[in-house]
Amino acid sequence: MNVLLDNFPEFRDGFIGTVSITAVSSVIALVLGVAVAGFRVSPVPPLRYFGTAWVTLLRNTPLTLLFLIFFFVVPEILFPGMSPFLLGSLALGFYTSSFVCEAVRSGINTVPLGQAEAARSIGMTFAQTLRIVVLPQATRSVIPPLSSIFIALTKNSAIAGAFSVTELFGWQKLMSDRGYEITPVFIWVALGYLVVTFAISGLFRLLERRMEVAR
Amino acid sequence: MSASVLYDAPGPKAAVRNRIYAVVGGLAILALIAVSVIRLSDKGHLAPEMWDIFNYAGIRQNIADAVLATLKVFGLAAVGSLILGVLLAVGRLSDHKPVRWAATTFIELFRSIPLLITIYAIWVGFLTDYSMWALALGLSVYNGCVQAEVLRAGINSVPKGQSEAAFALGMSKTQVMVSVLMPQAVRAMLPTIISQLVVTLKDTSLGFIILYPELLQTARLIASNTQVNGQYPYVSTIAVIGTIYVAMCLLLSALATWIEKRGRRAKTGIAVAGAAETPEILPAGSLVGPRAEDRSAEGPDANEGTSKTN
DSSP states (O other): OHHHHHHHHHHHHHHHHHHHHHHHHHHHHHHHHHHHHHHHHHSSSSHHHHHHHHHHHHHSSSSHHHHHHHHHHHHSOOOSSOOHHHHHHHHHHHHHHHHHHHHHHHHHHHHHHHHHHHHHHOOOHHHIIIIIIHHHHHHHHHHHHHHHHHHHHHHHHHHHHHHHSSSHHHHHHHHTTTOHHHHHHHHHHHHHHHHHHHHHHHHHHHHHHTTOOOO | GGGGSSSSSOOOOOOOHHHHHHHHHHHHHHHHHHHHHHHHHTTTTSHHHHHHHHGSSHHHHHHHHHHHHHHHHHHHHHHHHHHHHHHHHHHOOSHHHHHHHHHHHHHOOOOOOOOHHHHHHHHTTTTTTTTHHHHHHHHHHHHHHHHHHHHHHHHHOOOOHHHHHHHTOOOOHHHHHIIHHHHHHHHHHHHHHHHHHHHHHHHHHGGGTOOOHHHHHHHHHHHHHHTTTTTTHHHHHHHHHHHHHHHHHHHHHHHHHHHHHHHHHSOOSSSOOSSSSSSSGOTSSSSSSHHHHHHHHHHHOHHHHHHOOO
C-alpha cells in the first residue's frame, strides 16, 4: 500500500500516460488499418500488393524492433526532435494497424455475398459498395475482434515505457530502482492495466449491444 | 465473400481508370520509399562504410551468438509454454472445482497483464542474475496461458460422441484425455499453436529491456559501440537484424499456413483452425469458453462467417 501512497503523483502520471498512448495509437491503428484493408480489397493491383506487404511485414516484426526503428530511423527521415510520446504512439499504431486491417478484412468477408451483388446491380461503384453497403454491415462483426486487438494494444503499450514514454511500466521500473519490494509494485501496475482493459472491453460490449441487429 | 465480388469485371472505361489508379498509387508508394532513401543517404546512413561493419568477423560472431541466444530462449519458452499450456488446459477442464478455479484464475490473470510487466517483475524480484531464465519463464507463463486456451478450444471442438464412446468402452478420465481428446485437439489447433509460437519468437525481443544479450540487445550494442564517420550505424544494423527477425518469423508462419492447408484436405469432421488467426488478436473467448457459446446461442455471428471462408 505504501508504495502507491508514497508515489501517487508518479503513479497517476503513469496511468494517464498509459491511457493516452493507448487512445492516440488506437486512433492511428484504426485509421491506417481501415485504409489498408480498403487497399487489400481494391481492384487496383499495386495497392493490393502494398496492403499485403504491409500486413505481412508488420505482423512478422517484433514490436520492440519496431520501437527501435521509430526511435532511431524515423526521426532521421522525417525531422529530429520528435517527442517519445509521438514516436511511441506511431510505432504502436503502425504495429496494431496490421491486426486491425485483418480484422476488418475478415469482417468484410462476413457480409453476405448477395449484398454486394445487389449493390453492384443497382449500379454502385466499388467505393460506394464498400462505403454504403458493405462496411456498415461489416462493422458489427468487426467489433468483437477489435476489442481484443485494443486490449492487446494496451498491453503492448508497456514497451513504450522502456523507451522513455511516461506510462505504467515506467513507474514499475522507477519504483524498483528506488528499492521498493517488487511484488506490491507488480500488483498495483497490474491493477492499473486491468482497469484500462476492463474499460475497453466494457465499452466494446456496449457498442456491440447497441449495434446488434437481427440478420 | 471474395474480394473480387466487391467490383465487376472492369469494362473498358473502368479498366482505364483502374490503370490510372494503379500508376498513381504505385508512383505514390515508390515516391515514399524514394524520399526515405534519399533522406537517409543525405544523412550518410547509406554510405558504404556504414555497411562495411558487417565485414568484421567480430561483429558477425556477435550476431551469430545473438541469434543462438534468441533461439535458445525461444526453445526454452516454446517447450515451457506448451507443457504449461497442456497442464493449464487440463486443469481448466478438471472435474474438481478448486483445480478448475485455480487454473482459470492463473490463466485470466497472466493473460491480462502485459508480458513485459511480468518478465520485469520476475527479473527484478527473483532472477536478477539470470536474465535468460527470467525471460524464458515470463514467456512460458504468458504463452502457456494462451496455449491453454487454444488447447481448450481444440478439446471443445472434438465432437461429444468421441468422449462418450471412450467412456462407454470403460476408459478412465485420464485415458480419454490422453488418447482420445488431446491428439485430436492438437491436430485441429496445430496452426494456431504454431502461430502463437511466432508470437513467442517475436516476444523474445523483450529480452532487450532486461538486458539479456539476444538479437535486439546485441543490435543496439553494435550500433551504439561502433562509430562510423562520426555517426552510429543504427540504420544498417536495424536493417540487417530486422531482416533476420522477419525471416525467422515468416518461416514459422509459413509452416503454420502449410499445416493448415494440409489439415483442410483431410476429412475428420473437426475444423482445423486458421493459421492467420493469431490468438493474440482472438477475442477473449471467440473460439473458447462460455462467451463463444453465448454468442452462437444469440444467432449467427462473426466467427461463423469467418469459418465459412476458411
